[in-house]
Amino acid sequence: MEVIHTDVLVIGGGLAGLRAALAARKRGQKVLILSLVPPKRSHSAAAQGGMQASLGNTAKGAGDNEDVHFEDTVRGSDWGADQEVARMFVHTAPKAVRELAAWGVPWNRVEAGPHEVIIDSQRVTLDEPQAAHGLIAARDFGGTKKWRTCYVSDGTGHAMLYAVSDQTVAENIPVHERMEAVSLIHDGVRCYGAIVRNLANGKLLAYVARATCIATGGFGRIYRATTNAVINEGIGAAIALETGVVPLANMEAVQFHPTAIFPAGILVTEGCRGDGGLLRDVDGHRFMPDYEPEKKELASRDVVSRRMEAHIRSGKGASNRFGEHLWLDITLLGEAHINGKLREVKEICQHFLGIDPARHWIPVRPAQHYSMGGIRTDAHGAAYGLRGLFACGEAACWDLHGFNRLGGNSVAETVVAGMIVGEAIADFCATPEGDMHVSTALVRDCWEHESARFADLAASRGTESASALLQRMQTIMSENVGIVRNGEALGAAVEELKTLLLRSWQIGLRSSSPGANPELTTAWRVQKMLKLALCVAHGALQRTESRGAHFRDDYPRRDDAQWLKRTLAYWRDPEQRVPTLEYEALDVRRMELPPGWRGYGARDAIEHPETARRQTEIEQIRARLADADRNAVQQALMPFRHLLPPHLRGPNARLEETA
Amino acid sequence: MISILHRKTGTLPPRRLCIQVLRHNPADPASVPHLQPYEIEEAEGMTLFIALNEIRAAQDPSVQFDFVCRAGICGSCAMLIDGRPGLACRTLTRDLGTTITLAPLPFFELIGDLSVNTGKWMRGTAERLQTWIHDATPVAIDTLETPMDPDLAEAIYELDRCIECGCCIAGCGTAQMREDFVGAIGLNKIARFRLDPRDQRSDDDFYELIGDDDGVFGCMSLLGCHDVCPKQLPLQTQIAYLRRKMAVIGFSS
Numbered sequence: 001m002e003v004i005h006t007d008v009l010v011i012g013g014g015l016a017g018l019r020a021a022l023a024a025r026k027r028g029q030k031v032l033i034l035s036l037v038p039p040k041r042s043h044s045a046a047a048q049g050g051m052q053a054s055l056g057n058t059a060k061g062a063g064d065n066e067d068v069h070f071e072d073t074v075r076g077s078d079w080g081a082d083q084e085v086a087r088m089f090v091h092t093a094p095k096a097v098r099e100l101a102a103w104g105v106p107w108n109r110v111e112a113g114p115h116e117v118i119i120d121s122q123r124v125t126l127d128e129p130q131a132a133h134g135l136i137a138a139r140d141f142g143g144t145k146k147w148r149t150c151y152v153s154d155g156t157g158h159a160m161l162y163a164v165s166d167q168t169v170a171e172n173i174p175v176h177e178r179m180e181a182v183s184l185i186h187d188g189v190r191c192y193g194a195i196v197r198n199l200a201n202g203k204l205l206a207y208v209a210r211a212t213c214i215a216t217g218g219f220g221r222i223y224r225a226t227t228n229a230v231i232n233e234g235i236g237a238a239i240a241l242e243t244g245v246v247p248l249a250n251m252e253a254v255q256f257h258p259t260a261i262f263p264a265g266i267l268v269t270e271g272c273r274g275d276g277g278l279l280r281d282v283d284g285h286r287f288m289p290d291y292e293p294e295k296k297e298l299a300s301r302d303v304v305s306r307r308m309e310a311h312i313r314s315g316k317g318a319s320n321r322f323g324e325h326l327w328l329d330i331t332l333l334g335e336a337h338i339n340g341k342l343r344e345v346k347e348i349c350q351h352f353l354g355i356d357p358a359r360h361w362i363p364v365r366p367a368q369h370y371s372m373g374g375i376r377t378d379a380h381g382a383a384y385g386l387r388g389l390f391a392c393g394e395a396a397c398w399d400l401h402g403f404n405r406l407g408g409n410s411v412a413e414t415v416v417a418g419m420i421v422g423e424a425i426a427d428f429c430a431t432p433e434g435d436m437h438v439s440t441a442l443v444r445d446c447w448e449h450e451s452a453r454f455a456d457l458a459a460s461r462g463t464e465s466a467s468a469l470l471q472r473m474q475t476i477m478s479e480n481v482g483i484v485r486n487g488e489a490l491g492a493a494v495e496e497l498k499t500l501l502l503r504s505w506q507i508g509l510r511s512s513s514p515g516a517n518p519e520l521t522t523a524w525r526v527q528k529m530l531k532l533a534l535c536v537a538h539g540a541l542q543r544t545e546s547r548g549a550h551f552r553d554d555y556p557r558r559d560d561a562q563w564l565k566r567t568l569a570y571w572r573d574p575e576q577r578v579p580t581l582e583y584e585a586l587d588v589r590r591m592e593l594p595p596g597w598r599g600y601g602a603r604d605a606i607e608h609p610e611t612a613r614r615q616t617e618i619e620q621i622r623a624r625l626a627d628a629d630r631n632a633v634q635q636a637l638m639p640f641r642h643l644l645p646p647h648l649r650g651p652n653a654r655l656e657e658t659a
Numbered sequence: 660m661i662s663i664l665h666r667k668t669g670t671l672p673p674r675r676l677c678i679q680v681l682r683h684n685p686a687d688p689a690s691v692p693h694l695q696p697y698e699i700e701e702a703e704g705m706t707l708f709i710a711l712n713e714i715r716a717a718q719d720p721s722v723q724f725d726f727v728c729r730a731g732i733c734g735s736c737a738m739l740i741d742g743r744p745g746l747a748c749r750t751l752t753r754d755l756g757t758t759i760t761l762a763p764l765p766f767f768e769l770i771g772d773l774s775v776n777t778g779k780w781m782r783g784t785a786e787r788l789q790t791w792i793h794d795a796t797p798v799a800i801d802t803l804e805t806p807m808d809p810d811l812a813e814a815i816y817e818l819d820r821c822i823e824c825g826c827c828i829a830g831c832g833t834a835q836m837r838e839d840f841v842g843a844i845g846l847n848k849i850a851r852f853r854l855d856p857r858d859q860r861s862d863d864d865f866y867e868l869i870g871d872d873d874g875v876f877g878c879m880s881l882l883g884c885h886d887v888c889p890k891q892l893p894l895q896t897q898i899a900y901l902r903r904k905m906a907v908i909g910f911s912s
């Protein structure tokens with residue numbers, strides 16, 4: 001058994017993992033990163049549209065600040081977000097974007113003077129102030145009051161990931177590529193690292209660490225139609241779940257993106273609509289204003305996706321031989337704009353559809369896109385249940401996004417959370433608790449247990465096929481646990497997924513090639529993915545309300561009285577077939593922004609008994625501090641700065657405020 | 660992609676494709692490199708990503724290949740497609756003949772079948788060429804960012820779009836002869852950081868990194884890189900420009 005020791009083990013080389021690793025490294029920790037693929041190939045590279053941060057440099061961003069970003073984020077989350085975390089996030093996002101600028105991200109910059117844009121299908125001339133010339137620009141995105149999404153053409157994630165990855169090279173942080181964490185080393189109280197499989201030769205190793213951070217991204221591949229990369233299988237979340245003591249939170253909160261090209265599921269960015277693109281139906285009619293007169297195409301993603309599916313069901317879908325879809329029209333943006341600011345979109349349309357988006361409409365249909373749920377952590381990224389275990393990025397439920405994430409808030413979350421959680425990891429390592437007394441027997445037990453599992457699976461003569469089970473699971477999830485849900489379909493999904501889980505214990509392999517046999521890899525993963533699918537489906541079945549991306553047509557109202565709480569899914573007994581669900585209430589009495597109408601979508605929520613009281617209290621505080629500045633008011637409503645590391649507490653400079 | 664090349668589907672029966680994969684598993688002492696043919700039925704809009712996954716799911720679960728984003732963005736799936744380096748995920752089978760030959764990218768360490776270790780090579784290149792912004796001043800995160808000319812930002816992005824797929828190296832005459840040649844990818848990175856005013860390195864510093872035959876003077880201007888770059892980076896002009904700049908340093912030192 002080969003054992004590798006380090007202070008900090010970061011599992012995941014996407015934006016979140018790399019940024020957390022850098023933070024811990026800069027505090028003097030010995031850090032090591034594991035990744036399935038070279039880090040620059042992580043799915044963060046695929047983020048196109050941009051990163052939200054309230055710099056307020058542009059004409060349409062004027063007046064933006066942390067307060068506006070905070071409200072947009074909480075409304076977007078349909079009040080599922082942890083508001084303290086949302087505050088920490090909006091406060092740190094401008095710092096993160098400026099740090100990335102210094103690290104070389106070529107953010108698009110403001111060009112002073114008049115320029116033409118398309119807003120609500122009209123040509124409008126905006127005049128950018130001279131003082132802002134050369135500062136970081138921003139585009140419009142769904143669910144935001146201001147143009148706040150900083151961008152690098154439509155290759156934002158690529159540019160960010162390369163800059164951050166290059167920083168880890170500069171800091172000499174080793175990345176062990178083609179390595180998959182297959183279980184956590186723990187004793188039920190503390191985590192000591194992970195058992196890891198080398199995907200090039202199939203060998204198992206033990207990585208022993210004082211602190212372990214899971215940053216393995218989302219789990220979109222449990223669905224059939226998804227914008228996610230093929231490596232987004234959620235194994236990081238699954239191995240946390242399998243400890244039996246770490247819960248996954250809000251797994252039923254799954255986001256569907258309105259504009260995935262049909263049928264391939266490849267994303268074209270929300271920036272298409274942000275920059276003025278329209279959604280059209282079979283008749284060429286622009287239908288979104290009929291449903292959402294205020295935000296139109298730029299309501300939040302859950303709302304737009306739902307409206308699109310409803311429009312298709314009403315018989316207005318266009319169709320091709322693969323099925324029904326709608327159209328995304330960006331022809332009105334013109335060739336120059338598309339060539340400059342939407343070039344990935346252009347390439348995708350050329351290569352996968354054989355069309356030129358400057359001249360043809362793009363066939364689109366909503367597809368799974370983002371996992372709001374994940375490993376439940378506190379505001380510092382410490383996982384519930386195991387000391388020494390942390391999580392950040394899409395793999396975590398830090399709970400910035402609640403039941404719906406705003407576009408542009410995710411890549412922003414990865415770097416912001418990386419900055420904060422990496423710091424917390426270093427703090428942890430500096431305390432006596434961070435010292436480690438791990439018994440070699442425990443490490444050996446974990447390694448032997450995992451080795452036996454792989455050996456058994458490799459030798460299995462079972463009759464089930466891993467790829468058949470995988471495909472069936474993906475179909476069930478897309479059909480029964482998708483955009484519009486109901487008790488009957490969800491119940492059927494849970495039953496069948498339970499059967500699939502049983503069947504997955506009978507998987508037999510057809511091949512036995514030495515090294516890292518890809519069939520063995522799939523067989524092993526599918527058992528884990530089924531558990532995640534069950535957390536999503538079972539959580540959705542039990543949640544008898546509609547909130548954000550979780551929509552049930554048998555319970556169409558948001559029910560704050562019953563359901564203003566976070567789902568925690570545990571898998572305590574390896575033999576159990578469905579997760580044990582527990583709930584964690586959100587405290588209205590401490591909210592800065594108590595539940596209300598989002599500004600789009602339905603407005604018929606069932607009120608929480610505390611909401612009115614908290615609202616009155618807030619109004620009193622605001623009245624009392626009528627002359628105070630916005631920071632003092634905010635501080636009185638819901639203090640959060642103490643939760644941030646000291647070097648991230650300072651105020652953010654803005655053009656308007658410095659002028 | 661020119662649309663005339665696209666075969667009309669519709670009434671014609673689907674084609675039978677023969678996909679030949681160059682198989683070799685270095686982890687298996689008994690393995691000998693050989694071409695293995697797989698027959699599949701073509702479907703509309705089929706890419707090599709779809710075809711290879713179908714082969715793995717239905718015919719041979721042991722075939723090794725690498726896909727990640729499957730959208731032409733991450734650079735994982737570069738391979739030789741009928742002898743030419745390209746991204747498999749966005750190659751449509753309808754643009755190819757009925758017999759398609761797939762081989763791993765040459766030059767890089769073979770992991771198995773179509774899977775090669777580009778990651779290790781890219782990390783080595785990043786360390787060697789120090790592909791990060793060199794600026795000793797501490798990053799100020801609370802103040803306004805330093806302004807940058809909008810056109811300059813776009814010009815940097817133009818060079819920043821490299822996805823490190825390795826196609827340029829596989830298409831490079833020099834790389835076949837000089838193991839340590841940094842290739843178009845390395846030279847493009849230097850051009851990118853040289854253009855960036857945030858990087859404090861001088862031309863003398865860059866000369867140290869690429870001013871020899873393993874760097875910019877090793878390029879024979881055969882332009883194999885330029886022709887195969889899936890992101891259509893302006894490699895030809897960038898390398899020529901860099902060579903002129905570096906030659907000046909070379910003469911003056």
Ligand SMILES: Cc1cc2nc3c(=O)[nH]c(=O)nc-3n(C[C@H](O)[C@H](O)[C@H](O)COP(=O)(O)OP(=O)(O)OC[C@H]3O[C@@H](n4cnc5c(N)ncnc54)[C@H](O)[C@@H]3O)c2cc1C
Pocket residue numbers: 011012013014015016017034035036037039042043044045046047048049050051052156157179180181182215216217218227228229231232235236267269369370392393394395407408409410411412414
């Ligand atoms: C097509 C697309 C476009 C998007 N566009 C935007 C956008 O414009 N703006 C925005 O804000 N958000 C966007 N998002 C969302 C955003 O990109 C992701 O949420 C974010 O990048 C996730 O980053 P991450 O670091 O958490 O995970 P990832 O980048 O997915 O990285 C996960 C890492 O974990 C590693 N890993 C996984 N499992 C294991 C394991 N078991 N062992 C070892 N390593 C493992 C992987 O190798 C990888 O390095 C988009 C998402 C998609 C799918």
